[in-house]
Amino acid sequence: MVETGALNEHAEKVEFRLWQNPDQLRVLLAKQEIDYSAAPSNLPALMANRGDPVKLLNISVWGILWLVSRDPDIRTFQDLAGKELLVPFQRDLPEVLLDTLLTAQREDGGAKEEVRLRRTRDSQDAIALMLTGKGQSALLVEPTASLLLWRAQRQGDMALYRGQNLESAWREQFPDRAELPQAGIMANSHMAANTRLNQVVEQAYAESARWCKANAGKCAELVHRYIPQLPVEPVKTAIELTRLESRSAAQARPQLEALYGLVAGRYPQSIGGHLPAAEFYGP
Structure with a gap:
């Protein structure tokens, strides 16, 4: 919108400003x-x-939240039962959505064990833990998920796998609110x-x-x-x-x-x- 001047007739100055959280x-x-x-x-x-x-x-x-894992067998959120998941969100919408989804899956009997959530300071912290082998799986917002996979490929000494996105899991769990x-x-x-x-x-x-x-x-x-x-x-x-x-x-x-x-x-x-x-x- 800044580049095309779409708002030039309505404002003297249109400026892009990036917020962090x-x-x-x-x-x-x-x-x-x-x-x-x-x-x-x-x-x-x-x-x-x-x-x-x-x-x-x-x-x-x-749909912007993706599961990324070092384990090729972790393809869906239900595969995370009993395993650790890095979560770089605190009190934000992604955390609310994740908790709502995992709770509903447990109550429906789809997950026998709870997912062990490990909080990180931010997405960059989660990426660092994954790239150094100190994290097994992470829930990341795009473009962070794609950035992690790209960096792992360039690093060349590990394989990471893109799993299910949260929107897909949500649609399966809440078909009336898909x-x-x-x-x-x-x-x-x-x-x-x-x-x-x-x-x-x-x-x-x-x-x-x-x-x-x-x-x-x-x-x-x-x-x-x-x-x-x-x-x-x-x-x-x-x-x-x-x-x-x-x-x-x-x-x-x-x-x-x-x-x-x-x-x-x-x-x-x-x-x-x-x-x-x-x-x-x-x-």
Whole structure:
């Protein structure tokens, strides 16, 4: 969107800014240092339910979490029973989704033993543990999963295997709530009432997402230009594997409410205790 000038008629300056984790994003939003942001789907719901009138504009990411293992026999999440899994998420949506999935599998009798979760500081810590042989399996968000596999291949002294993605396991476990709206674009509270601009942003993002999915190589080169620490090849793989499909939040409301309702049973704090009001679903 920055490269194409899609918002030039509506803003004097459009700037890309990278945040490192959801806690940092919360601070940036609270200080109103950013107008729009990509965000895990629970964060804007949490903020709205706490009285901050943010708005979710769309959902574009429906499958971004992958299981990577040193063991070729670990292909699914059920194969992890009794084994250790590196988890670089704390109090974030991926942790909520993972716990919800593993709990449901145990209750259904699909897993005889609990998965031993080993927390890491962040994804880079999990990658280091895997590459040094100190970790057996990890749950990673893209493009981190593809980056780990790419680095292992270049290192040449170990084999790592891509297992099931969480969306696939979720669809098997919760067939009546099969779609998993994981991330999208939100408008900060000082922008939420600007419906016309929100519509322009949502439409421009949808066009950009379609272009990116159809031109994975060029999109990966663009990502590398803005985030040089991400090599082109694993980013291209991540784009090709990720279900990138932009829908307005209003269109995705049934899937969002199904997810919010499910995770609220065990993690009500992750969405602020209840479903967001109708005006939350933008643009």
